Amino acid sequence: MTQPPSPPSIVKPRNTQRRNLIQRLGYIGLILAAIITVIPIILIVVFIYSRGLPAISIEFLTAMPRDGMRAGGIFPAIIGTLWLTVGTGAIAVPLGVGAAIYLSEYAPDNRWTRTIRIAIINLAGIPSVVYGLFGLGLFVLFLQFGTSIIAGSLTLAIMTIPVIISTSEEALRAVPNSFRVVSISVGGTRWQTIRRIVLPQALPGILTGVILGLERAAGETAPILFTVASFFLPTLPASIFDATMALPYHLFVISTQVPGMPIQIQYGTAVVLLTFVLGMNGIATVIRSRARARRQW
């Protein structure tokens, strides 16, 4: 009787140990990278809150500043940032979402569309201070709006539009194409399909993008340096043609330009700004996870 051939040996050869060692070391390296990246974030938040929370009081949040900003509250800066955020949103959201709808639902695959995309990529990459220069040149000087909320909002809006476009377009494209086909097959027009099916389904994604975009705009200093921000304003802005204070600019000035500024106020201002950012991040995250849970596709 001939012996059947012996099965191939699957005993681990010796260089497996070396392979596994490399893998283990590699994993440690990657984990270290992640930790080094992430620990500072947590530290920053903890640090600012621990130093700054003591400064927060009702007065701090609602009173006008006194003594050259060295005492009192930061109310005008808070209001100013709110104004600017609303203004930016009012301009950037319709334009940005509209452009996203165009790119996702209407645009043909030709050279013009590619040019639009390149333009968007470029807008996204322009340094914020260059936006400030542009805002100065066009809105403050040429159109003679002066340093005003409108000039700042327009500048911030153009800066925010590329962010809104890319997140919105992604949200729109994620809606399954079969929905669109079904709607067309029962006699819907393209806009009806968008308005009734695509847009509502894409809304959470669009909203998340808008919130994150506006959050970025609210925290920017350079674009508002020359277009809207003032340091010391005795009164609150009365119209969109007035200048205003703003939180990020305020933090910048009180931490670098004003001698004898109590450290408490600096940290306090930082806390308000950070809370604003964290809050918007939180809202965006909540919207995103709830939408994912309720999705019907």
Next chain:
Amino acid sequence: MESINWKEYLITRMIKVCGYSAIIFVIMIFIFLLREGSATVIEIPPDALFSTRWYPIEDYFGILPLIGGSFIVTIGATLIAVPLGVCCAIFIAEIAPRWIREILKPLVELLAGLPSVMLGFLGILVIAPAVRSILDIPTGLTAFTGAMLLAGMAIPTIVSVSEDALDSVPRTYRDASLAMGATKWQTIWRVTLPAARSGVLTAVMLGIGRAIGETMTVMMVTGNAPVLPTGLGALFKPARTMTATIAAEMGEVANGSVHYHTLFFIGIVLFVISLLINLAAARIVFRQQKRAERILS
């Protein structure tokens, strides 16, 4: 129905205008930068413009130290941010269990949302003094400090874009590699990462673009000394970037003066640099898409 057709037409037109607005904005920005900055070419002879002394009070408008400052700070930031960011992305995309992913991704997103002025604030109060005492140098406001903070701003971009790229590598690639007996580690470095090569490259370029364009952080921590950086030691001395120069000096400049025009000129330089980086990144993305279409068709 007649009314539907008319409304539909109007809405479609408006959406199309939104789509093309991006092109209009880029052109407008370029025009207005040119409008205020082109005079520099006439007012200052090239050898003076590209000399190594920037001291506007005494009519020295050499922009090389500023370009050098941006350069060294960006290089420093890239050297820190790219390894950390890519490794972090690999960790999140390939190795981390789900619950760690759920924690890490929001944290990185939080870092992305931190306003630059806040990082600058921490830089002045915490990081610069630490750098000064640890490295025993005269001042902590150096290019290195700026590079570290800039890395913090660039890392979220690198992480999220790289992570998307790694995620979109088809499952089948990894499965095939593992089926041939490779370890997970080997698969990552020999299969997945090369497959996501162009996405990761795009991420890096976008991160670099972010670093070059940063304004407030560098303005607050790099010391603002417009001296041409020479040699590696310059990393630990103060420096001045192009962005910080514009932000710092624009407020004190007379409208229409040579200084004013030169600042706009620097803005044009920044615009062109970011244009080149973004066009290169876009090229990579488009080429990758075409290749993917050919492979999948």
Next chain:
Amino acid sequence: MVSSKENPTHSINGNKPKIRIQDLTVRYSDGTESLRQINLNIPENAITVLFGPAGGGKSTLLRTINRLNDLADVVELSGHLYIDKQDVLSKDCDVIALRRTVGMVFARPVVLPMSIRQNLTYGLELAGIHDSSRLNQAVEDSLEAAALWEEVQDRLDEPAARLSGGQQQRLCIARALVLKPEVILLDEPTSGLDPISTGKVENSLQELKEDYTIVLVPHSVQQAARVSDYAAFMLDGRLIEYAEGKLLFTKPGDQRTEDYVEGRFG
């Protein structure tokens, strides 16, 4: 050269033609699934089956009837397609109204992300019908006709995504019916369904044909043989043979048809 056998402008005993297709040629930009010189009459109140191997142009033909092709990248479109007296390929055809006259059911059940009721009222509201009693009646009628009413009548406001595959497909049939079309197109409607659901769908079709003209792309030759009153065999974008179902599947005239029916290729 085109032989009369390859492009029959035939006469069929019995029903008069509802759809008349003349010299229809459709070409996509990537060259797939084209149609070449199709001549075909589709009789009303009967089930006409378009069958053949993949890529033969069956879906293309279906999508030309309700102009769904407009969404795709078509580089050439010539010929005429008359529904009653109206050429749907002509410039003055109202495409929106056409799509309400011709209902379509797709291969994978695609329910809109809404409730069962809203899935059905969607098309009606687009057509301008908002009266709730009319809407409710239409919902009930179409669900009855699709043999789904009893199973869902108490949960009309639940998300349609919760229905089973077979129920979803019958919902899609109801959705195609709710606008009271004259023609119903079905593109492999039972390809994802289990045999019981398939049977229910096929039975509904037999009842529906009394009132509607049905054009069906089957997902198997067996299904084609089961349900067809008339059948058309399509290969590579051409119409090879057309005859009454009973005849075509038992005694095909063309060798290619016979080969396909016998399973020698496909």
